Amino acid sequence: MTKVITTFSLDDQDDRDIITWLRNLGHGEKSRVIRDALRAKMGAQDRDGVTLTDVYRLVLDIQATLAQGVITLDTADEARPGEEDVDQDILDNLDGLGLDM
Numbered sequence: 001m002t003k004v005i006t007t008f009s010l011d012d013q014d015d016r017d018i019i020t021w022l023r024n025l026g027h028g029e030k031s032r033v034i035r036d037a038l039r040a041k042m043g044a045q046d047r048d049g050v051t052l053t054d055v056y057r058l059v060l061d062i063q064a065t066l067a068q069g070v071i072t073l074d075t076a077d078e079a080r081p082g083e084e085d086v087d088q089d090i091l092d093n094l095d096g097l098g099l100d101m
Contacts, residue, residue, distance in 0.1 A: 050093040
């Protein structure tokens with residue numbers, strides 16, 4: 001593995017909170033947390049496919065639907081509308097959570 005070193009600048013006034021936070025990280029933690037933050041901003045999923053953020057967004061969508069008072073019960077084995085647009089690896093990972101839906 002070849003390391004690629006990238007630098008960026010911070011403003012000592014505007015970014016004081018970031019500077020303090022980075023300084024308080026343990027040895028070797030800066031690169032990991034910066035990579036995680038960049039991936040989160042990019043919307044990238046973790047290497048396993050489904051992230052906790054993906055699940056949280058789904059929960060928020062469900063809450064919004066319930067708040068509208070719209071509840072449907074789908075007991076058919078057919079695919080739900082729009083499910084064909086979901087990546088199969090995401091569906092497989094959700095199946096692996098062991099939830100009964």
